[in-house]
Amino acid sequence: MTSQEIEYLPPTPGAMKSVFPHLDCLVDAIDALKQAGYTNMVVTAPLPRHEIEEQLYDGRPSPIRWFTLCGALFGGSMGFSVASLTHTNWPMIIPAGKPLVSIPAFIVITFESTILFGSLFTLAGLLLMCGLPSHGLQSEVRDPRFSDDVFGLVVNGLAQADAQRVRNILNDNGAAEVTGLESNNG
Amino acid sequence: MKGLTYGAVTRDILEPLFKPSAAYVGLLGFCVALLAWGGYCWFLQLTMGLGVGGYAPPVFWGVYITTFVFWVGIGHAGTLISAILFLFRSKWRTGVYRASEAMTIFAVMSAALFPAIHVGRAWNAYWLFPYPNQRQLWQNFKSPLMWDVFAVSTYFTVSTIFFYIGLIPDIAAVRDRTTGTIRKIYDALALGWRGTDRQWRHYMAAYGFFAAFATPLVLSVHSVVSWDFAMAQTAGWHSTLFPPYFVAGAIFSGCAMVITLLLPMSLIFKWEKYINVWHYESLAKMCLLTGTILTYAYGVEHYIAWYSDNPYEWGIFVYRAVGEEYGWVFYMMVFCNCLAPLIWWIPSMRRNLVVLFVVSIIINIGMWFERYNIIASSLAHQFDPASWTYYAPSWVELGIMVGSFGWFGMWFVMFIKIMPSVAVAEIKELIRPPLKSDQVAAK
Structure with missing residues (x-):
């Protein structure tokens, strides 16, 4: 990551970003979030994985x-x-x-x-x-590591009251890093 | 691929980008010099007329059409490897498909030069495309030459789309590892790709459809090219055998060219982990299969000519084989395409890098001569013996042909320094993903 230029973009309100080095942890986290009722999420990956698609789209084919x-x-x-x-x-x-x-x-x-x-x-x-070409995606998915060796999971549309619960779900399922919604956290 | 991680793959494949060595610059300069020589020869032809191209009645198809068919043939392997082998889920394609696809695009770009060069007045070459002129007169859609325009331009368009779509995630990976203006360029080329679940979902669906579309194209393009000849009432050409014969030949030469290009590239870039003897052996087996079909086709076309009892048809095949003028071309073709690849039946020979490289070059020489053998001999000896002649390429024609190799080489050499020549994201698909359960089990 030394030679990378990481652009500064303001964080998206109500978004929590997490980084997963392991695929099975990511899939578990998506499942846990869905079960807890949080479905507004974006997953980024350096490669296509059917496990992720199955979790998010339940096998619905692309139009x-x-x-x-x-x-x-x-x-x-x-x-x-x-x-x-x-x-x-x-x-x-x-x-x-x-x-x-x-x-x-x-x-x-x-x-x-x-x-x-x-x-x-x-x-x-x-x-x-x-939505291509698109250079306006939220800052949370614009992490150079997501095209390299880790998976990203961004949960959007969170209220401050949900922040701790979501953070716990992500941490409990093996997130290596969880950021976002900290400023008003106390 | 054991022991590799996603991060290592990204590093290994992106490592050789943007650092031109003196040898690289020399190679690029050599290609540009060949291109310049070809450009000079074409300039001569544009200013002095097609006469400098060695054309003389009744031979009006010569080196240009030979080289056109040669390059279209070379352009077959890339899409075969990227599309057909993708649908068959063949694992060995992953390491070699990106460079093969690039080869395809540049080969078709080289082929596309020749209709314009061949028609002489290149500034009117756009007449080939379907549009109504002032008299509302359209092209003849029943003409195989018109079919060819559709086939080659569709092939180029679809292959380019397929190639570019495949590149997008890897361009994004390059963008994330560069800075400044270069980063901005790659960001624009990646179209803002971020690998989100939505992007990957539609991407994989579209990729499958592109592969499904490209697959029949691979088989159809050279079939249509073969109809340029087979639909004509010319002895030695007018045969229903031509489409499968041409398609087999195209895949044969294309796979050989992939070996020729990738072998030195993988050694120089130290990519043995990703492109190695397994890939070359698979390509050599493809050559053995298609070379055998080709050899069978040579035999069958001679048999049909003899069995048809048509003196013109049989006459041209006898002339090709034992005639004074083109006999050496015929035997060159037989040696290079039928005999030389036989050495690959010995497993150790198709794993020997020197043998692989040398035989792949011999095959491509042979495939150029095959097209020359078909075109020149049939036109020089048509039905009326009074019009028989001998066609030999002029130095201007050969100069333009050499220039096309420079044109092709220039694009390929530039490509390997500015784009990942091995598919980063797809190589990662071959690796077992990082799993927490594996770590726990290891403990």
Whole structure:
């Protein structure tokens, strides 16, 4: 951490940040917080872990798939339409009964457009759902250690009265560091 | 990967960034010099016309199209490794996929130069793209050349998106370990990525979809490229065998190029923990598989030509094999693509770094000659013997081809110093996560 520039940003009101060096502790802490009724939390990790996703989203799939489906359908129909309509718009009548709108000949354009627009819509969906590009995330998640070797758990929307209880839950479940909501704590 | 920690992975992979040694600068300078030479040759062609490119009737496809197909072929391994092997959950892909993907992008960028160079009036190359002109006349969507524009541009776009999306968490890791202006640049490139649960959730879903889209693309792109030839009524080209034959060849050359590039890189950067003989052996096995398919395809196309009893078809295959002009090209191809890789059937040979490196280069030489063999010989000996000719590349063409290697090398060499060439976040996925229960058990 010596060469890192840690930017100073004011703490978010009502947020408590904790650092977990162990994955199982983090998962236990999320579970304990949920059971205590604290569900407004953000978890940061240097890698994707299914345990975290399971705890927070209960196996609900990401809606990204709808973007993908819409993009692929749009691309495929647009590719075929462009190829067909341009051929009918300027018809070249070729002897031997060759059709103007030829399905085999337009398959490649249709296929490529399906893939292209499916991917572009998926990209748009990803950026939209993740809120990217975003440089305004709360200061608690902007810790350089979270892209390296530890996990972060930030509980948001806490009242001062809840602070000690949440802090205890985090500490009891193996948090290496808990910060936030100290100023009015006494 | 035993004994590694998340922190060690981050340190090891980000360590070689931003510290160019004299040898690195020399290598980059060499690539730029090759590119400059290629640029000079292209300038000559732009000012003097395609005649300096060695084209003469009836041969109008030569080194440029050969090199175009070569680079598109090289571009296959990266997405194969990153997408198909991702869907198969192949563990060995993790160490090598980032550099392979970079290789893919730069190879397709190299390929993309050649249609513009080949058409001569490069400033009109945008006519390839579908847009209506003043007469509302569109391109012919039934033309395989039009299919090719769609296939290669889609492949480039999707591969680039896939590559960039894969890079975002690692760019964020670089950002968190830099300061000042460099940090600001990486912060912008990381799009503000912080690895939150919401980000990872959608990211992993999208990554799977990108892989699913890229997978059929890998198989389709070179199929479409092969139709540039196979849809033409030219002896030696007009064959339904071409798509699988070209796809196998592309993966063959691409995997060989991955070995050529990654072997010295991993040794120089001391990344043996992440890219080692296990990866090279897996790549060599991929080459053995695809090389065997390729050899079979060579045999089958000769058999079909003989069995078809078509004198033009059989004639071109005889001409390729025993003709005075292109016989050496044919045997070069057979030696490099069919015989040389056989040494990898011996396990110790595909674990020997020198043998791996040398054979991978031989394969790529052979794959360039394969495309040259297909293109030049068929066009030089078409149906009318009166029009038979001999096409040999001019020094301008070869200069532009060499320049494309400089262009490719320049991008790759720059990439490995400014971006993590091994996927930091994905390598961490291979390591057992830090668990309190493990610590307790150890006590």
